[in-house]
Amino acid sequence: MNELLLRTASSLHESIREELLKRIRSGAYEPGSPIPSTAMLTQEFGVSPITIKRALRDLQAAGALVSVAGKGTYVKKQTRVLRKLDVATPLSEDTKLQLISITREKISDPVMLTFDPPKGGMLCVRKIIFADGGPLMYDATYLSSDVDDEIVEEFGERFVTMALKRHGIDLVNTDLIIDAAPATGKVEEVFGIPTGYPMLRRFYKITTTDPQVTVFGVVQAPFDLLACSVSLPLKGASSTRAPSKTVASKPGKRRASK
Incomplete structure (x- = not known):
C-alpha cells in the first residue's frame, strides 16, 4: 500500500504528508495524542528520516500537528x-x-x-x-x-x-x-x-x-x-467628524484653514 501511495504523489514527503493527514482526519490519530516517532515512520514508509521530517514540518505549518521539544509530535486539537x-x-x-x-x-x-x-x-x-x-x-x-x-x-x-x-x-x-x-x-x-x-x-x-x-x-x-x-474604547474619538485640514503658512502670511 505504501509503495502505491508513494508512486501516486509528486514527491515522497508529499505522499507521506497526505497519508498522515488522512489518518488524522479519519481519527486513527486522535486529537491531543502523539503520532509515531520519526524512527517508526521511517521504518513504516521505508524512506529517510529527512523525508519524514519534511512531511511533519508541512503538517505543523498547516496547523494539523504540534511539536513539543523533547517529547514528540502531537495531533493538534482543532477546537479553540x-x-x-x-x-x-x-x-x-x-x-x-x-x-x-x-x-x-x-x-x-x-x-x-x-x-x-x-x-x-x-x-x-x-x-x-x-x-x-x-x-x-x-x-x-x-x-x-x-x-x-x-x-x-x-x-x-x-x-x-x-x-x-x-x-x-x-x-x-x-x-x-x-x-x-x-x-x-x-x-x-x-x-x-x-x-x-x-x-x-x-x-x-x-x-x-x-x-x-x-x-x-x-x-x-x-x-x-x-x-x-479584548475591546479598547477610544476616549474622545468621533467616528463621524472628519478631521480639519490646515494649510501651512508662509513667512509673513496669515495661516488659512479650510
Whole structure:
C-alpha cells in the first residue's frame, strides 16, 4: 500500500504528508495524542528520516500537528474557545467551576513578582474552569489571608472577584501580563498533556475599593485550546467628524484653514 501511495504523489514527503493527514482526519490519530516517532515512520514508509521530517514540518505549518521539544509530535486539537479578556466576569452560561484547594502560600512565580505582591503567605484559591464538557482553564488566585470566612466560603462556587463584589468590595483596576510557557506541574494532570506542552498564561493584579484587599493570579490553558479577545474604547474619538485640514503658512502670511 505504501509503495502505491508513494508512486501516486509528486514527491515522497508529499505522499507521506497526505497519508498522515488522512489518518488524522479519519481519527486513527486522535486529537491531543502523539503520532509515531520519526524512527517508526521511517521504518513504516521505508524512506529517510529527512523525508519524514519534511512531511511533519508541512503538517505543523498547516496547523494539523504540534511539536513539543523533547517529547514528540502531537495531533493538534482543532477546537479553540474564544473568551473575552475580562477577569471580572470570566464565566458564561456554559462554564462550570471545580474547586481544587484553598491553601496559604507565598507567590514565587517570577512573572507574578513583577506585580510586587506581598512577600508573606497569602490565601491561594485553585480552580478548574470547565466548558463543553472538558477543562478550559486552570486558575490560581492569591489574596489577603485575612478575608472574612463568609467570603471564603463562597470561593467554591464563584470566582474570587465575584465573591468580593457580592460583599461590597468592588474592583478598581486590573493589570494584565500575557505570555506563553511550557506546561509544568498540576496543569499537566488537569489537561492531560505532556510536560513542556505550550501554555497560554494570563497573569493579573486587581486592586479593589478595600485598600487591604488586592487580588493576584494566573489563568492557564493549552495554547491551542483558548483564545482571548479584548475591546479598547477610544476616549474622545468621533467616528463621524472628519478631521480639519490646515494649510501651512508662509513667512509673513496669515495661516488659512479650510
